[in-house]
Structure formats: C-alpha cells, structure tokens
Amino acid sequence: MKLYFSPGACSYAVHIVLEEINARFELVYIGKKTNIATLERFSSISPLKSVPTLELDDGIILTQSISILEFLADMNPEYNLLAPIGSFDRTKIITWLSLIATDIHKSFSPLFLLNNITHDKTAQDEIFRWNESNIKRYFGLINNHLNGKCYLECDRFTIADAYLFVVFQWAKYNHIETDMFIFLEKYINSLAMRKSIQRAMKTEANYF
Numbered sequence: 001m002k003l004y005f006s007p008g009a010c011s012y013a014v015h016i017v018l019e020e021i022n023a024r025f026e027l028v029y030i031g032k033k034t035n036i037a038t039l040e041r042f043s044s045i046s047p048l049k050s051v052p053t054l055e056l057d058d059g060i061i062l063t064q065s066i067s068i069l070e071f072l073a074d075m076n077p078e079y080n081l082l083a084p085i086g087s088f089d090r091t092k093i094i095t096w097l098s099l100i101a102t103d104i105h106k107s108f109s110p111l112f113l114l115n116n117i118t119h120d121k122t123a124q125d126e127i128f129r130w131n132e133s134n135i136k137r138y139f140g141l142i143n144n145h146l147n148g149k150c151y152l153e154c155d156r157f158t159i160a161d162a163y164l165f166v167v168f169q170w171a172k173y174n175h176i177e178t179d180m181f182i183f184l185e186k187y188i189n190s191l192a193m194r195k196s197i198q199r200a201m202k203t204e205a206n207y208f
C-alpha cells in the first residue's frame with residue numbers, strides 16, 4: 001500500500017490508522033519538495049490532487065478521508081476502529097466523522113489559504129474570525145461531550161479519534177486558543193501518548 005500524504009495534513013489521520021493496524025505501507029510525500037515525476041503520477045491517480053490518496057497493492061486508488069478510514073477499519077475489524085454495519089455505534093462514529101470532515105476540517109481550510117483567497121488584510125481577518133468562531137463552536141460541543149470520556153464513542157479509540165486528533169493540531173498551528181476546552185485538551189494530550197500517533201508524528205516531523 002502507498003499513502004500519498006502531506007505532513008500534518010488530513011492524510012495524517014490515515015497515517016495514524018495505518019500504524020494502528022500495523023499495516024505494511026509506503027509513504028509518498030506530496031509537497032513543495034516533491035519531484036516532478038512523483039507529482040505527475042499523483043496528478044494522474046488523484047483527480048483533485050488532494051491527500052490522502054491511498055494506492056492499494058492491486059493498483060486500486062482510494063481518495064477522501066472518511067472512505068479511506070472506513071475501508072481500513074472494515075478490512076481490519078480485529079482492531080475495533082469502527083463498528084459493525086447497521087449498528088447504532090457505527091452511526092454515532094460516522095456522525096463524528098461527518099462533523100470533523102465537513103464542518104471542522106472545512107472551517108480550517110480557508111485559514112491555510114488566506115493569501116489565495118484575498119490580499120486584503122481586513123478581509124483576511126474577517127474570514128479568519130468567522131471560521132475561528134465556528135471552530136470554537138464545534139470544539140465547545142465536543143468538549144461538553146468529552147466530559148468523563150477518554151474517546152469520542154464506544155469507550156475505545158476509533159477512526160473518528162484519529163481524525164479529530166489531526167484537526168485539533170491545526171488550531172495550535174493557527175494560534176487559535178483552546179485552553180478553555182479542558183476536556184478536549186485532556187483527551188488530545190492522552191491520545192498524543194498513543195503508540196500509533198507517536199510513530200506517525202515522529203515520521204511526519206521529518207518532512208516539515
């Protein structure tokens with residue numbers, strides 16, 4: 001398997017899950033230092049040129065974070081990273097994944113692209129503040145939910161925790177204050193100690 005990734009991007013969640021299931025995989029770096037041949041290959045397999053893109057050993061290409069995370073969890077049920085099809089637990093985990101992918105992730109995206117959107121500093125500031133307030137609203141909801149819990153659902157680590165861990169890091173990167181979310185902070189600090197996360201973190205740090 002090959003994971004096309006950019007350090008610290010949403011592909012980091014897939015990287016964590018690959019570590020979690022002890023998969024054999026190769027990382028293909030996509031970023032400013034990627035050579036032209038790799039970029040051309042990446043463009044040919046990933047129509048939106050976005051990470052994560054996962055290339056399976058038989059050549060099948062998977063894109064989109066939720067579908068890749070779900071595929072890896074379903075193919076490796078012994079790690080209990082999701083829940084059986086049709087179960088309420090599965091629906092609850094997918095609910096979190098949807099919030100993380102479509103609301104939280106996409107509130108962060110413009111913050112990384114402010115100069116691509118506009119060079120007007122006032123407009124940039126307004127875009128930043130608007131998205132920051134939404135991110136804080138979502139984090140507030142999750143913080144309340146995490147009171148007394150170590151994981152988002154099912155009292156165990158799931159693919160939703162992997163994804164939430166990653167988007168939370170983007171708040172730090174963008175200097176968004178999160179100290180008030182005490183349960184969320186505690187949860188993230190505890191996830192950071194996990195072997196899979198430590199391994200993925202250490203590897204990705206080499207590419208920044």
Ligand SMILES: N[C@@H](CCC(=O)N[C@@H](CS)C(=O)NCC(=O)O)C(=O)O
Nearest residue numbers: 009010011049050051052064065066
């Ligand atoms: N909906 C996609 C979003 C993927 C996405 O936004 N990837 C970002 C990194 S976090 C990326 O590759 N951006 C570069 C680009 O789209 O050109 C998913 O869930 O995988």
